[in-house]
Amino acid sequence: MDVSALVTPTGVSRLVYIDEEIYRTELDRIFGTTWVYVAHESEIPKPGDYKTTHIGETPVIATREASGALAVLVNRCTHRGALVCQYRKGNSPFFRCQYHGWTFDNGGALTGVPHPQGWADLDRDALGLMRLARVESYRGFIFASFAPEGETLIAHLAAAREYIDLFTDMSPEGAIEATRGEHKYVYEANWKFQLENSVDGYHTGIVHKSYFDIQAMHSGQKQFYGNDASAGKVKDLGNGHAVIDSRAAVGDAYLHRVLTSPGGPELIAELREKFGEEQTLTLASAIAGAGFNLAVFPNLVLLGSQIRVIKPAGVARTYVDVLPTTMVGVPERMNQLRLRTHEAFFGPAGFGAPDDIEMFGRVQAGLAATQIDPLLLTRGLGREVHLEGDIIVGERSDETTQRAQYRQWARLMSAEAHRPALTPA
Ligand code: FES
Ligand SMILES: [Fe+2]
Structure with a gap:
């Protein structure tokens, strides 16, 4: 397989989403190895x-x-x-x-x-x-x-570790739990669409406009549509991991949102008394999540307050598990509000995630056009900033994140996969 023909610095071939042999190779060289x-x-x-x-x-x-x-x-x-x-x-x-x-x-x-x-x-x-x-x-x-040898998990996570820490340290006790149930969905398209989309800052204000319009109506505040003017950034964190970091853009928007939610004022009063003003602002933001979308290559996403797990089940079939998390050490009604906030966007009847899934199906259908290739991943090229430690930073809507994912994809797909050895208990 000539991987260099499938992934270039400016795009990816449609074959990476539709070719059965490439998919089988992914199971072996990506999921069977890393x-x-x-x-x-x-x-x-x-x-x-x-x-x-x-x-x-x-x-x-x-x-x-x-x-x-x-x-x-x-x-x-x-x-x-x-x-x-x-x-x-x-x-x-x-x-x-x-x-x-x-x-x-x-x-x-x-x-x-x-x-x-x-x-x-x-x-x-x-x-x-x-x-x-x-x-x-x-x-x-x-x-x-499955690989008997290779880099440690810590080395593999590279700069994604910092965001896993942030996700967990939102809790005053530095611990979160994924014990309040989960929901699952299946879509008839390639698994990588979910991975790409989880750190795609370009689509947010377009695909999810109806959600933000409803929020604006409800809260009376201008909403965050995720365009370039906002303060968020995207980052290539190494080893295919990538993040949209919107924390700088959040401000007190979530505090306002909580205050306008049923039971919100009572909750904020309780938090202020227990934790003080500054931590209350942090915790109010954490009701909606960590303020970033982290995609850990190849199958984990931390987004809002949820753990999202991507499971390929065919070249054009994907299962996704969504587990909302709760924080240890906060009042139960805060966790309840966190769960309800999660459901409003990501739940089975939520206003956000179903729209993304519809797009995955449309891309898969569009790729039936054999006459046109590749898909473009050039947004933001030329305005990226390279930091120490090979971290690349782009504007919030740049395709820096997808380029990071496909660099790792190409690296793993071109390497000889490690064969799993039978290691009996
Ligand atoms: S398949 Fe025979 S015991 Fe499991
Ligand atoms: Fe989305």
């Missing part, structure tokens, strides 16, 4: 807790072993391939495959085989569930990699 986000520690706090998800298309189970250690197991029976866990979340000391009853503990070790006399020499030690070679957690965000 650090991929799996779950948040608050979802599996106790020994025996587990959560099922996917890395690329591979079904996996994130578990908390009896020792308290984290493990990520491939959810595939080592007998004849069935999923060993059907549930979304739960707590169990073992997983029992329902086909022929093989049983594995929550670290993956094979502990039970019905009617074992049918085998003369079954090597149970070699037949544990496959464990991902590396599992690491940063500030509660659990990532795993």
Whole structure:
């Protein structure tokens, strides 16, 4: 595959979104190799807790072993391939495959085989569930990699770490939780549209104009439409990670929004009493989220107050999990308002996210035009500023973020993928 023909400094070929072979290669060289986000520690706090998800298309189970250690197991029976866990979340000391009853503990070790006399020499030690070679957690965000070797999670996260810190340190106790449920959606288009769009500052005021108009009507304040005149910036953070940082543009807009929400004045009074004026302003902003959109390549987005997980399920089919987070150490009604604010834009009946999904379908449909290539990613080229540590800064609506993502995409796609080694429990 000639990756240099697919990604150039000024654009990407339509083939990266529609070609079946490129998609299969992504599963191998991107999802089968690099650090991929799996779950948040608050979802599996106790020994025996587990959560099922996917890395690329591979079904996996994130578990908390009896020792308290984290493990990520491939959810595939080592007998004849069935999923060993059907549930979304739960707590169990073992997983029992329902086909022929093989049983594995929550670290993956094979502990039970019905009617074992049918085998003369079954090597149970070699037949544990496959464990991902590396599992690491940063500030509660659990990532795993099939590659037995490679850079550490910390090195991989590069300058994205600072934003993960900010997301978590919004809480007065420096801890957030993803335990208030989630919603999921599926769209019939390529997974990378969701990744690109999560840090696309150019579309905000166009696709979501109706949302901002409603907000303006409701609050009586001029709203933030995300154009160049606003104070936000975009950044290439290294290793394909990118951010729209709107914090400088937020000001007291969210404080005003909270004050005009039902129960808002009482909440602000409570916060002022407990935390003082300055922290109240910070917390009021944090009701709507962190003030930035961070995309951690290839599948994690921190946006508003949510954790968004992107899961490819075909070249033109994508599942997305959306988990609103709550803050530890704040009044419950503040978390309630945070959840309601999240739902207003991102919820299933929200005013924002459904509009984005409609656009992904329209792009996928437009790319049926074989006569035109590539897609342009040139906005802001020439006005970017290069900072120390290879960080590139652009104006809020620049395509600096997408260029960052496709640089990493090309780097991983052109490298020989690491083959996962079977590492029995
Ligand atoms: S496929 Fe799991 S026990 Fe046979
Ligand atoms: Fe959007």
